[in-house]
Amino acid sequence: MLAPTPAPPNARWSRGWHLARVLALLTCAAMGSACASLPSDVVRTPSQAWSAPGQTPLGQLTSQRRNAAAARSDSGFHLLDSVDAALTSRLALIESARHTLDLQYYAVHADASTELLLQRIRQAAQRGVRVRLLLDDFNTAGKDAQVLRLGLEPNIAIRLFNPLPGPRSSFVARIVGSLHDMDRIQKRMHNKLFIADNAWGITGGRNLGDAYFGSDEKSNFVDLDVLAAGRIVRDMSASFDRYWNDELAYPMDSLLSPKDLERLREQGLARSAPDAPAGAVLPGVDASEIASVRRAPMDLARVPLVWAPSVLLVDKPGKLSADEEAGAQETVVDGLLGLMREARQEVLIISPYFVPGRQMMDTFAELRARGIAVRVLTNSLASNDAPAAHAGYARYRPDLIALGVQLHEMRADVSAEGASAGSGFGIGGSKGLSSRASLHSKAVLIDRRLNVLGSMNLDLRSQLQNSEVALLIRSTRLAQQGARLIESTIARGAYRVTVEDGVLVWRAPPGAAFGDERTEPLASWSLRLLVKLLGPLAPEEML
Structure with missing residues (x-):
């Protein structure tokens, strides 16, 4: 069943947005050439995924694993619920690739974890593997622009999207x-896609960087990926090809000036670290940092696989076109809402940025009217790295609770005894236990039978603005595993948000080392004030 067309932005915001556009145009006119334009007549040589995955070692391993399991389904899956599994699985795909590596990401940060991956990717290219790296262009500036140095290597191509x-x-x-x-x-x-030889792949909520692999000193993301093998990976590759060959994907050298290219080629955008290893892709990362994150690749021949029916849910690249109107095509989030409406017992949601909007609230109301349990795990204000998104979510808390939706907010302080959010998802890492945790996993489990895991948040930005990808997997075994992860986090490291005497109360789980709260837990007064100021102003479609 298709979800109804989302409501348009309210009139007040529409008028404000048009005024902002007029002011922007006037600013550009005043600044002359400061308002730059994209190049025209860009040459994009089309390319496709490896056409014979079954003839590669990875493809042959898939057949062996499927035959050994006597599986009827043609695709196998393994939840990557820890930072070690997330990193070592990617290292294994790089090491095992013989023909192609295709990576599609929103953000790749210039730090030790990325340097380790990029070094291995360069080694793969040197042995003849064709590498295609497709990045959203929003984060490829400043220090993180150093990642583009990989595109100067033979056998590696980088394209920047939108x-x-x-x-x-x-x-x-x-x-x-x-x-x-x-x-x-x-x-x-x-x-987010990471594909080797069109035979094995990874998707989920995780970008690439120390914060996503438990190695950041200040803040780490609690995330979830899924490793996939078999037929479903060909669907993932088809999606990658569609984006790679789209008119919004620009070859790196068509966007960088000769000066920028020369700077990347000679020394990068940052001064090389004194202990940077010879031939480092990222000159600002030293050898000791890389050594601290180095791991042995996962053994793909032994990793447990669940063989199950599956479908890839993916937005079309045209969703990001400036000419595309909201509601013109069904999106990943629209499809997900339709699946929720088919629930018979329970919908379990984990979404770090949770801004329901009217359409989603109608779906929750319909589910609750039928007696369907709806449970949500999201970020608390202190664990949320986007205060504006929390402001959007906070508007809905009283109404969600009034509907009977169970709201749980993850505690940011993972160093407190018994409060570790990693006890559910496993933040791990050498630095993770002393840093702030921020929920970044995105999943929906329906009736402990259907699993949807991917890049999407349950918010209007994912529904209307961003392109997203997710795997729909029908597996009770996988759903039970995912539910245990979520429930373990709720039981040890999350508050239950309630309304008592008209006031919000954050209830600690039984036996927790922390207590109840009557204000946003662990959030400073200045952060609470910021959210209150943002609340009336922040447009939901932008959060």
Whole structure:
């Protein structure tokens, strides 16, 4: 059943948005050439995924594993619920690839975990593996622009999706130079795919960088991926090809100036670290940092696989076109809402950014009217890395609770005894236990039978602005495993949010080392004030 067309932005926001566009155009006119434009007549040589995955070692391993399991389904899956599994599985795919590596990401950060992966990817290219790296262009500036150095290597191509024109050295300058094109640049490619030889692949909520692999000193993301093998990976590759060959995907060298290219080629955008290893892709990362994250690749021949029917849910690249109107095509989130309406017992949701909007609230009301349990795990204010998104979510808390939706917010302090959110998802890492945790996993489990895992949040940005990808897997075994992870986190590291005497109360789980709260837990007064100020102003479609 198709979900109804989303309601348009309210009139007040529409008028404000048009006024902002007019002001942006006037600013550009005043600044002259500061408002840059994208190149025209760009040459995009089409390319496709490896056409014979069954003839590769990875494809042959899939057949062996399927035959040994006597599986009827043609695709196998394994939840990557820890930072070690997330990193070692990617290392295994790189090491095992013989023909192609295709990576599609919203963000790749220039740090030790990325350096380790990029070094292995370069080694794969040197042995003849064709590498295609497709990045959303929003984060490829400043320090993170160093990642583009990989595109200077033989056998490696980088394309940047829905790019922002302007110099790579300044994120602010790129934003200012794009003010005249706000309708387009607010739409971002949020997909995450990591595919080897069109035979094995990974998707989920995780970008690439230390914070996603438990190695950041300040804050780490609690995330969830799924490793896939078999027929479903060919669908993942078909989606990658569609984005790679789309007119919004620009070859790296068509966007970078000769000066930027030379700077990348010679020394990168940052001074090389004194202990940087010879031939480092990212000159700002030293050898000791890389050694601290180095792991042995996962053994793909032994990793447990669940063989199950599956479907790839993916938005079309045209969703990000400036000419595409909201509601013109069904999206991943629309399809997910339709699946929720078919629930008979329970819908279990984990979404770090949770801004339901009217359509989703109607779905929850319908489910609750039929007696369907709806449970949500999301970020608390202190664990949320996007205060504006929390402001959007906070508007809905009283109404959600009134509907009977069970709201749970993850505690940010994972160092407190018994409060570790990692006890459910396993934040791990050498630095993770002393840093703030932020929920980043995205999944919906329906009736402990249907699993939807991917890049999508349950918010209006994922529904209307970003492109997303997810796997729909019909497996009771996988759903039970996912539910145990979520429930373990709820039982040890999350508050139950209730309304008592008209006031919000955060109830700690039984036996927790922390107590109940009557204000946003662990959030400073200044952060609480910021959210209150943002609340009436933040447009939901942008959160």
